[in-house]
Amino acid sequence: MLRFFTIGRTIAIFLGLLFLVGAAGLTLFLVDQKRTTLHDQAVEGAVWLSQSGIQQQLAIQFGDQKVMQEFLQRFLNRPLIASAAIFTAQGKLIESRDRSGETGGSVAAFSRVRGISNVQDIVEQTLPDELTGKPFLNLSIPVFSYANPMLYGADKDVFVRELAQARNQGAQHVLGYYQLGIDLSSLENELLEYTWRVGLTCLGFSLLACIILVLITRKISAPLSNLAQLASDISAGRLDRSFKARGTGEVYKIGAMLNMVLAELNSYKTRMDVDNNLLSMKVEERTAQLSKRNDELNKAVAQVTRTKNRLRQLAYYDSLTSLPNRQLFSEQLQLLLNIAKRDNIKIALLFLDLDNFKRINDSLGHNAGDALLREVAARLSGCIRESDLISQYFDNESRIDISRLGGDEFTVVLHKLEEKGIAGVVAERLLDALQTPMIIEGHEIVITPSIGIAVAPDDADSVEGLLKMADTAMYHAKTTGKNGYRFYSSAMRGTGVGRLKLEAELRKAIDQQDMVLHYQPQVDARTGEILGAEALVRWNHAEHGIIYPDRFIPLAEEMGLIVQLGAWTLLEACRHSIQMRDLGLKLPKVSVNVSSLQFNAAFIEMVEQVLKETGMEPQYLELELTEGVIMSNARSSTEALLQLKNLGVSLSVDDFGTGYSSLSYLSRFPLDELKIDRSFVIDYNKSTNGAKLVSAIIAMGKSLNLCTVAEGVDHNDQFRFLSAQGIDVIQGYLFSKPKPRDEFMLLLKSNPYPQQIKEILSQQD
Incomplete structure (x- = not known):
């Protein structure tokens, strides 16, 4: 028994067994190769069909079901493919078909097949069929397009032209996916028949090639193992190993070639890593630059906006009162007149001019005058109600309800005037708003306006004409006592021209x-x-x-x-x-x-100069000042009166009783004379209080050691009454x-x- 098992036999048996194992292995290898071949043929054929021209790209992009069904049938005509489906790039099923020719066949869920794979990869997943439970190999193949469907998908002709022009360009875009179901049971049946044929063939050759196979196996087993491991490493992405072989055989050459490939791959991977790092750095740098430029641009836009708003403010608004100026007033009033003409409605223009405003500038200075104008603007704006305004046609930035045309001139525009009387009611409110004294730089001041009112289209239908008529009415309000308002009437026509002529002649x-x-x-x-x-x-x-x-x-x-x-x-x-x-x-x-506009520091110098120039002795000169002039600034008036008194002239209070004198201040002024206003003289006998008032003024003057003068005495009974009260001096038509x-x-x-x-x-x- 032992001899039977000699070394040679043992080797032969071993080699026979080894060959049988080798034959079996070869059979399995060939079967596996067959399986791989069938699989690769199915996959490569499917991939080839999925890339067979732009017709399927157009069908997927524009939803041409007929074309898509034809393509699906082409897949089904290939062996092993049991079902085919088309999905959008987002995984939405477009069309499906099975080998029976029916549409809507069983298709594995897109998310299960694709998983988290890269959108450009071909994915294989073995999953049981949802209806039969048989195992199916689900193959997901992306369909690429050289044209970006998001940019050119709206127009078919543009998309086709872009596909034709972009054929040789490198960028590709995923249009959708083919999902093919390969029936693994059919594959196994075909492989079983093949296995029998191959097995018998291998068994017949196994005994003849035993020694050769053993030798070959000895020579190539080790290098082949290395090659297999190398292939596995390459497929796994591990490129840090190299193929080690000795000798000069084909395996060595293959190993050397693979080592060269590995070296190139390593070099390429290194360059790609460097390029990616550089690209990332450039992207970060560019992003920072763009962010900085964006900040600079935002700042520039904000600056331009501020400048634009400032220019608008300067162009259309008064810098002192912040009210609309003449430019904005004229432009917006013209628009309002056009609207009024179209809708057949009326508007009223109130033209305000402050009475004796120049006296404020001359006596208190321009700073006080500016403060007064600001206060007047605030009061006028405060007494105009929303119902009076024209805001329904203009935004808040363009409203011209209260405007300052210049100097001490203001305007008020009333829209949708139902009757003239409404403008008069508003004018009364404006007058009342300025009745309360204003405290300007410590001085209590009352300023009154004269208001002219013109109505469009009755009086005029243009901006210039309406302003002219309102100005004429305002002038009549001034000439009839000031502190009031007048409506324009045809009787006033021509007075504006007459006034201009009178001004020129007066100058x-x-x-x-x-x-x-x-x-x-x-x-x-x-x-x-x-x-x-x-x-x-x-x-x-x-x-x-x-x-x-x-x-x-x-x-x-x-x-x-x-x-x-x-x-x-x-x-x-x-x-x-x-x-x-x-x-x-x-x-x-x-x-x-002495006019109120004369009474200032320069007036004292002028009086002194006149006295020197004419040689007039001061005691022969008397200056008459009204209560308003003296009381406008009691402290400064006291100083000015003392300076005049030091010159030697006499001082008289004219029109006494018509102003708002304070007796405590009056006793401090260096005065010589009180002149009782003629209105008290005329009305002395119209009531008991009138006579008592005249008597009280005379008695007060005597108590202050002032000479009392009655002006406007025209009748004997007036003289006798005043004489009986102890008046000192009479002036009037009674004498001359x-x-x-x-x-x-x-x-x-x-x-x-x-x-x-x-x-x-x-x-x-």
């Missing part, structure tokens, strides 16, 4: 000294002696004759000519007084009225109207008043 008259002085005597109520005269300016107009001051003095104040006119009046009065005394005429004093200088000089010579007073008093007896 010329002052420059050419076409003014003259008239004098009204001031008579001692007891003796009839002429104690002085009030110098009253008249305009000797070449066409209209003598024009009285109530017509041109307010105009001169508005035009800024009152200072020049007042200086001329003072100079002429002083010259005339000296001339009368040089002729031997007795005139104890001459009184000159204001007379030119020559006539007044004759009056000084004759002086008929002592005899006239005796006759008046005798008539009383």
Whole structure:
């Protein structure tokens, strides 16, 4: 038995057994190769079909079911493929078909097949069929397109052109997926038949090739093992190993070639890693630059927006009051007039001008004037209700309900005017809003407006025309007492032109000294002696004759000519007084009225200069100031009056009783005389209180050691009443109207008043 099992036999048996095992192994190998071949043929064929032109790309992109069914049938015509389906790139089933030709066959879930695989990979998953339970190999193949379906999928022609143009470009985009079901049971049946044929063939050759196979196995088993491991490492992505073989056989050459491939792959992988790092760094750098540029751009946009808003504010809004200016007012009012004309509605324009505003600037300075304008703007805005506005047609940035046209001129626009009276109600509110005194730089000031109202389209249908009519109405409001409003009427037509002509003539008259002085005597109520005269300016107009001051003095104040006119009046009065005394005429004093716009620091210097220039002795000059002038700033007025008093002139309070004097301040002023306003003299006998008031003023003047003068005395009974109350001086038509200088000089010579007073008093007896 032992001899039977010799080394050779043992080797033979071993080799026989080994060959049998080898034959069996070869059979299994060939079967496996067959299986692999069948699998690869199915997969490669499917892949080839999935990449067979742009027709299927168009069908998937635009949902052509007929074409897709044809493609699915082509897959089913191949062996082993039992079902086929098409999915979108997002995994939504488009069409499915099985070998029976029926659509909607059983298809494995897309998410189970694809899993988390890369969208571009071909994925294989063995899953049981949901209906039969048989194992199926599910093959998922992506369908690529050289054109981006998200950019060119809307238009088929554009998509086709883009596919044709992009054929040679590298970028590809996934359009969808083919999912094929390979019946593994059919594959196994085909392999079983093949296994029998191969097994028998291998068994027949096994004995003949035993030794050869043993030798070959000995020579190639080890290198083949290394090659297998190397292949496994390569497939797993491990590229850090190399193939080690000795000799010069084919295996060695294959190993050397594989080592070269590994070296190239390692080098390529290294370069890719470096390139990826560089690319990441560049992306981060570019992202930082773009972020910085974006921040800079945002800042620039914000700056441009601020500049735009600032330019709009400067172009359309008043810098002092922040109200719309003339530019915005004109543009928006024109739009409003167009709307009013289209809708057949009316709008009203209220034109406001502050009375005696120049006096504030001249007496308190422009800073106080600016503060006053701001306060006026706030009050006017506060008393306009939403129902009066035009905001339903313009946004808040363009509203022109209250606008400042310039200087002390303001406008108010009322929209959808139902009747004229509504504009009057608003005007009353505006007047009331300014009645309350304002505290400006410590001074209590009351400013009044004159308001002109024009209605479109009744009075005018253009911006220029409406402004002109409202301005004309405002001028009439000023000439009729100020602090009121007037509606424009056809009777006012032409007054605007007349006013312009009058302004031009007044300026010329002052420059050419076409003014003259008239004098009204001031008579001692007891003796009839002429104690002085009030110098009253008249305009000797070449066409209209003598024009009285109530017509041109307010105009001169508005035009800024009152200072020049007042200086001329003072100079002429002083010259005339000296001339009368040089002729031997007795005139104890001459009184000159001082406008509120004159009374400032420069006025004191001007009085001193006139006295020096004319040689007038100060005691012969009396200056008459109204209560409003003195009380506008009591502290500064006290200082100014003291300076005038130091010059030696006399000071008189004109129109006493019509203002708002405080007796405590009045007692501190260095005054010499109180002139009772003519309105009290005229109304003394109309009520008991009127007479008592006149008596109280006279008694107060005497208690302050002031000379009391009653002006406007025209009748004997007025004189007798005032004389009985102890009045000191009488001035009025009872004795004389204001007379030119020559006539007044004759009056000084004759002086008929002592005899006239005796006759008046005798008539009383």
